[in-house]
Every structure is written in C-alpha cells, then in structure tokens.
Amino acid sequence: MVWKLEMATSLLKTSPLSVRTKLLHQTRSSLYNTSHGFYEEEVKKKLQQFPGGTVDLQKEDNGIGILTLNNPSKMNAFSGVMMLQLLEKVIELENWTEGKGLIVRGAKNNFCSGSDLNAVKGLANPEDGMALCMFMQNTLTRFMRLPLISVALVQGWALGGGAEFTTACDFRLMTPEGKIRFVHKEMGIIPSWGGTTRLVEIIGSRQALKVLSGALKLDSKNALNIGMVEEVLQSSDEAKSLEEAQEWLRQFIQGPPEVIRALKKSVSSGRELYLEEALQNERDLLGTVWGGPANLEAIAKKGKFNK
Numbered sequence: 001m002v003w004k005l006e007m008a009t010s011l012l013k014t015s016p017l018s019v020r021t022k023l024l025h026q027t028r029s030s031l032y033n034t035s036h037g038f039y040e041e042e043v044k045k046k047l048q049q050f051p052g053g054t055v056d057l058q059k060e061d062n063g064i065g066i067l068t069l070n071n072p073s074k075m076n077a078f079s080g081v082m083m084l085q086l087l088e089k090v091i092e093l094e095n096w097t098e099g100k101g102l103i104v105r106g107a108k109n110n111f112c113s114g115s116d117l118n119a120v121k122g123l124a125n126p127e128d129g130m131a132l133c134m135f136m137q138n139t140l141t142r143f144m145r146l147p148l149i150s151v152a153l154v155q156g157w158a159l160g161g162g163a164e165f166t167t168a169c170d171f172r173l174m175t176p177e178g179k180i181r182f183v184h185k186e187m188g189i190i191p192s193w194g195g196t197t198r199l200v201e202i203i204g205s206r207q208a209l210k211v212l213s214g215a216l217k218l219d220s221k222n223a224l225n226i227g228m229v230e231e232v233l234q235s236s237d238e239a240k241s242l243e244e245a246q247e248w249l250r251q252f253i254q255g256p257p258e259v260i261r262a263l264k265k266s267v268s269s270g271r272e273l274y275l276e277e278a279l280q281n282e283r284d285l286l287g288t289v290w291g292g293p294a295n296l297e298a299i300a301k302k303g304k305f306n307k
Helices: 002-014 017-023 040-047 080-094 117-122 126-144 161-167 195-203 205-213 220-225 238-250 257-272 275-286 293-301
Strands: 054-059 064-070 101-106 149-154 157-159 171-174 179-181
Touching (some): 040 080, 054 080, 126 275, 149 161, 149 238, 157 161, 161 195, 195 275
Antiparallel strands (some): 054 064
C-alpha cells in the first residue's frame, strides 16, 4: 500500500494542468482513480462492513429533491454503508434531468454529526484514512458539481464531516437553534472531505482559521454574521423549517430545467479552477495526522459524541 501512495504523490506533482482543467468540465469525473493509488472497489468493500442508517432521496414534481441523512440514534452520523449510499444518490441525481434544486437535511432535527465512531475505529491507520478521504472527496466533489442548486438545511448539530457536507452545498440555511462545528482538531486530525478548501472559499482564510480552530463558535447568529449561512429561518420545527427551505429555494429555480442546470454548470466551472491541487494537498496532510497519537487518544476517549 505504501508504494501506491508514493506513486500517487509523484503523479499528482507532475499532472499536467490541461488534464486537471479538463476535469472541471466533466461533472461525473472523479478527482482520484487508480493512477493516484485509489482503488474504489477496495474502499467500498471496507465501508460495507460498517452498517447503520440510510441516505434517503425524495424527488418532487417541482424539480426539488430532498436528500435526508437518516441515522437519528447517532445524530445522523455517516456509517460506512451511508457513505456508499450517498454516492449512489449522487449518481441518481446526476441522471435526474428534470431536477433543478436540492435540499440536504438530517432526520429528527439534527443535520449530521460526521463519521460514525465505529467506522472511524475500524479505519484508524493512515492508509485507510487517506483512502476514505479520497472516497469522500470524490463523492462530495461530484455532489458539488451536480447541475442542481443546492442548500443545506442545518437543524440542530452539524459536526465534523457534517459541517464539511454543508460546505459542498451552494447555500446554507439554519434554524435558530442550529450549530455548525468543525471538531476535527479535537479529534487530532484536520478536515478531510474537502471542507477546509470549500470553507476558505465561502468565508475567507481568516474567518476559516477562527472556525476551524474552534475560536469562533458558529451558532445561527455568528454564522449569519460571517456569511456562512444565507438566512436564519423562523421555525425550529422539523416540518415547518423544511417548508421554509423549500420556499426559499424556489426563487432560484424558476424556469426550465435545462436553463437552471446550464447556469449551475457554468458557475461550477468558474468556481473550481485549481480546486484539485488544494484538495490533494489536504489529502496528503491528512496522512501525517490520521492514526497519530492525538487522533487515537481522542478516539479512545469517545469524546466526539459526549455531551
């Protein structure tokens, strides 16, 4: 496995810009493949070993999809199976030609608490950590490139990987009690699903450092003030806040699907130039801390889900 990672690093450094730029215009292309030392089928087999929860997709006739992270007993944490299901739903959405908008939410008034601790424990060595990093970066980059205008509805907690997922959406809305926390530092790692790169783009490097270090806590008021979210909704009720989010999104999707989808594709291409290089560097840095002493100590304490 080590030689695969060394080969990947070498190839990334010498990858021609023309190839990277071409990828920006290919919605369904992945950042990583076997030439980068990434073997998707091997990763899928490992993730399949960690069941629990579901990722559900409802497609409305008005062109709005509702993607629900459904694992409420663990604050909608991603199990390995849920990570696989997310990729399946992204592929389904890529092929939804009538789609125009998408709302991402969590079940039972929490957004998502990141990765299920059982999966984290089972993937605690650096090689597995980097493979998971590449899998989720692939998935969330494909999600971000969807020709749908997307909004994260943050009800309750968005922690760790859940906070990262919100950054893959075009917009974010919060309920009054919503909270976004990048708790990676407390777990002895850094964001690895592309969250740092996207967060810097959303709020700038100085604010991103405050948020990632934990110096700035993102409740709904602070998130609105720094531009992390577009609006704080009136209701905290699960059903009513979803209705509010649907009404808010409708202003962006008036018109035929082919126009809305073309608009989103053009914005994505303009936004993403050079994104691959930043994501690959994030992956390499993760390899220096995943499975390290601070990471293993934090996992042993199970501090992530303690309240």
